[in-house]
Amino acid sequence: MDRINIHIRDLITSYQELNPSTIPELSDPPSALEFMRYAATNRPFILRNGAADFPAVQKWNAAYLREVMNDAPVNVAISAAGDADSVLERPDGELWFIKPCEVSAPFGAVLDAIQLQEQDAGHTGPVLYAQTQNDNLRNEYAPLYADIPPTIPFARIALQRPPDAINFWLGSARSRTALHRDPYENIYVQVLGTKTFTLLPPTEAPCVNEQRLRAGTYVPAAETQAEHEAEGPPAAVYPTLDSPPASIPFPTWDPDNPAVRPSPYSHLAWPIRLMLRPGDMLYLPALWYHAVAQGNGNEGISCSVNYWYDMDYSGAFYSLSGFARGVGLASMGREEDGGFIDAPAT
């Protein structure tokens, strides 16, 4: 197995030697051909103020969102500490993959609750994050859809497809999205507040210490599902194991907390960090690992929109990325199949 370890190390370091350790910042939108060069090499870029002319960036604020959405019901994810879709270490040391309690509530009440959790420095209740990634901006948030372009021209022309999903995100600094990856070309637009991304390229799959975890879900405390759906967000949630039992392979190493649960390769990772401010656009290529923290704007909220375009499974990149993941796991004695395991959160 020693030889395999050396090849894994060489994969990680050769990529680092052949690629910049920073993300380019473009001042003008790329042409479709220029964008294709980034997609071809699976390399991110930031387009500072690239969405400055979106009506969303010009018009959205708490009052506007409240006025347009009014009391339309929306799905909101509720976690104990802003840790939906992430690794939860239990008192006995076992790691669970924990999913949020999802409830439907009037948009106005969700926005109020998110703002309140920020205004109260001593807030200890559950944390709300409107983060369904199911094309929600063309569905439950449809009243806001007119404020963004229906596609990103350079991506549509280069990739020859419409977005598979356009998502609306409303949260606060209390929520953080755990390190994971998606099989999508992602165009991410910041509207209110900030987002700070920590990125790892697909070649660093052996660094993330993926482990198969038992799946759990936050459920309302001392309430039935029927009661809390009727009454809006529950006052408290606690983690329970899913029934029937389920498990999911998920990264257990976090480059922003690197001493905890490293794999034998984690020390080789070169995390890349970047911050998006209102109007900024990020191209996050398919299969890049990303953890996302939020910063509140002056209204106590962080709001984003993203466009997911299906990745191209043809060519060698997808197969080779799955191979790197699988060989990395095998070198650590883990019996996962190769290929890519879909993770539930962006």
Add this chain to the structure above:
Amino acid sequence: MDRINIHIRDLITSYQELNPSTIPELSDPPSALEFMRYAATNRPFILRNGAADFPAVQKWNAAYLREVMNDAPVNVAISAAGDADSVLERPDGELWFIKPCEVSAPFGAVLDAIQLQEQDAGHTGPVLYAQTQNDNLRNEYAPLYADIPPTIPFARIALQRPPDAINFWLGSARSRTALHRDPYENIYVQVLGTKTFTLLPPTEAPCVNEQRLRAGTYVPAAETQAEHEAEGPPAAVYPTLDSPPASIPFPTWDPDNPAVRPSPYSHLAWPIRLMLRPGDMLYLPALWYHAVAQGNGNEGISCSVNYWYDMDYSGAFYSLSGFARGVGLASMGREEDGGFIDAPAT
């Protein structure tokens, strides 16, 4: 090691499931963006008659080449049986990597010799192939350079670079180029006769049974180097080991002779075969394995031109391809480093 073998098998078969088993034939030249999509996915295409308007395709024949080149000295590769830069199995079973005897001779004499070796069905002497891959069309074959475009527009615009080398090839059905690969994006143009390519994608590196071989060279029989350079092509060549000793890792499995020297993965390969006729153009992406046989035109020669554009080492493709090669070798107990080893012939 069993788990590694499974991941290697999955790499090879997942690529085959996600990609066509045939090469598309385009009827019109791609735009730069369309070409970039092929380069991005590292997938070949044929442009039938794509070079039909090249003066070379319209004008070249044996008489024209002889007239333009006259007695200009050119380098020619001489092998015992058309097997330059290939695997030679010695009487004791040892495999050598055998390089040609290279001599400088007047072009007219080289052309005569190539045509003669074809006209004589019982020809048993050495086989000539003008195949230096050192940008020869802008150097020793410069008188012919005016007959081709200096670059291929869709490739130049997409790749943002001029060709690193433009090569002229003059051989016959007696020569065959052994399976190997190059770190170049290759635009291949057939001018006279035919070329038949057998291709394997980079994910099939574990199939080619790469082994480190002692390097040898064909040398003239009963002549000194000085003598045969002065007198033109030698009447016979024989293989000798290089001094000082050298070795090179090289594929020892040939998909056109699959029962000989297979690796544990060779049976998984899906070789792709295609034939180019005069005026056809092939995009052969970087790092694809290719073996090339030739068919004589009505003058007993096969003549081609190719454009090599440096491949893009950034992104994950190069590093991941080297990883697949290295892990494949390690799984067979071979101690090569990962990465890509340059092979000497196209």
